[in-house]
Amino acid sequence: MATADVEMSAPPAASSPASKKRKNELDEIEVDLTLPEPPSKKAKRLLKKGKTLPVKPASDDEADDGLDVPKTKDGKEKKRSDYGIWIGNLPFTLTRVELFKWLVDCSGGTIKEENITRVNLPTNKERNKQIRQQNGEGGEQNRPQNKGFAYIDFDVEAAAIAAMALTETELEGRKVLIKNASSFEGRPQKEASAADGEDKDGTAATTPKNTSRKIYVGNLSFQVTEEDLRTQFEKCGEIDWVKVATFEDSGKCKGYGWVKFREPEAAEWAVKGFVKIKEEVETEDDFVDADDNEDGKQKKFQTRKWWVNRLHGRTLKIELAEDDQVRYKKRYKSGGAPNNKNDDKKRPERREGGAKKDNATFTKSAPERPKYGDSAVVSYKTGAAVKPEGKKITFD
Secondary structure, three states, rough: OOOHHHHHHHHHHHHHHHHHHOOOOOOOOOOOOOOHHHOHHHHHHHHOOOOOOOOOOOOOOOOOOOOOOOOOOOOOOOOOOEEEEEOOOOOOOOHHHHHHHHHHHHHOOOOOOHHHEEEOEEEEEHHHHHHHHHOOOOHHHHOEOOOOOEEEEOOOOOHHHHHHHOOOEEEEOOOOOEOOOOOOOOOOOOOHOOOOOOOOOOEEOOOOOOOEEEEEEEEEOOOHHHHHHHHOOOOOOOOEEEEEEOOOOOOOEEEEEEEEOOOOHHHHHHHOOOOEEEEEOOHHHHOOOOOOOOOOOOOOEEEEEEOOEOOOEEOEEEEEOHHHHHHHHEEEEEOEEEEOOOHOOOOOOOOOOOOOOOOOOOOOOOOOOOOOOOOHHHHHHHHOOOOOOOOOOOOO
């Protein structure tokens, strides 16, 4: 009877966890976009303390300053004004309104408000973000900072010429630099111009082509072998030989070595620290049987970088080395004699038999060593008394 009660009570126990599950169905929330934005927690704290809320900027660059002149050109316009200027060395706290008024006031009536069609004063977004995080949203310390330059467009050429005449004029203690917006005089030349195949004057650059096929590899581990070095650089190209400097007693690597390739291009890739290789991309068709894959689709390949500048956890120092012929020419002259720096200096001839030579330059002869049989040698060998030389030694 007890077993029957257990069997009868089992089904309700199994159905009880299902009733405790949370419902996944959520009611839809209607949001009226016409209503004003609710205040944030920070705004509520300021209102509770009786403080005024900071004005939210209309854009990410800077707050709306109320100036009718646009910051950038209108999207409907196809072309900007031909009469524009660039102003540099501006105070970082200067605003568009202050710059606009300064141009109108300092021009002596030549520049009018309707002549200015655009004032673009880029702001430093990262710096402004740091200032807001440090000082909060409110306060005069959070004035947006600019990048120190601005672009201004005019509708007539006379206004642009009058603005350029104000160069070297002080503005809040700084002498501003004003020039034509399309003039790039004084701008440093790009270093990439030589890489593009042209010199600064526009002529074709004649860069010397690398002819070295040998590289020097430094910062190697003491456990590195020639086989490890060959495996490391075999992706760059075919290798002629590999040499690792080793200690004579232990045979371990000294920390450097050389690799010689068959082509100079392989040495250039090795010096860069990586080489671009093509690898086959595995697709679903590669795992299908050959009988099913009768279409014969072409295999896909992708190019990726294969790094060769690290070995055994150490960053290698890879440089181009001189070829054997170049080193031979530097070490030996055309005649085959060693090219030593001291060849030009004449060494003094040795004196033979102690005879004096007419030449004033002679070397000082070394003192002769005592021969066997002298008194000093005899006293040392036999222990006999040394013959006195007239020197008297007294002890206190």
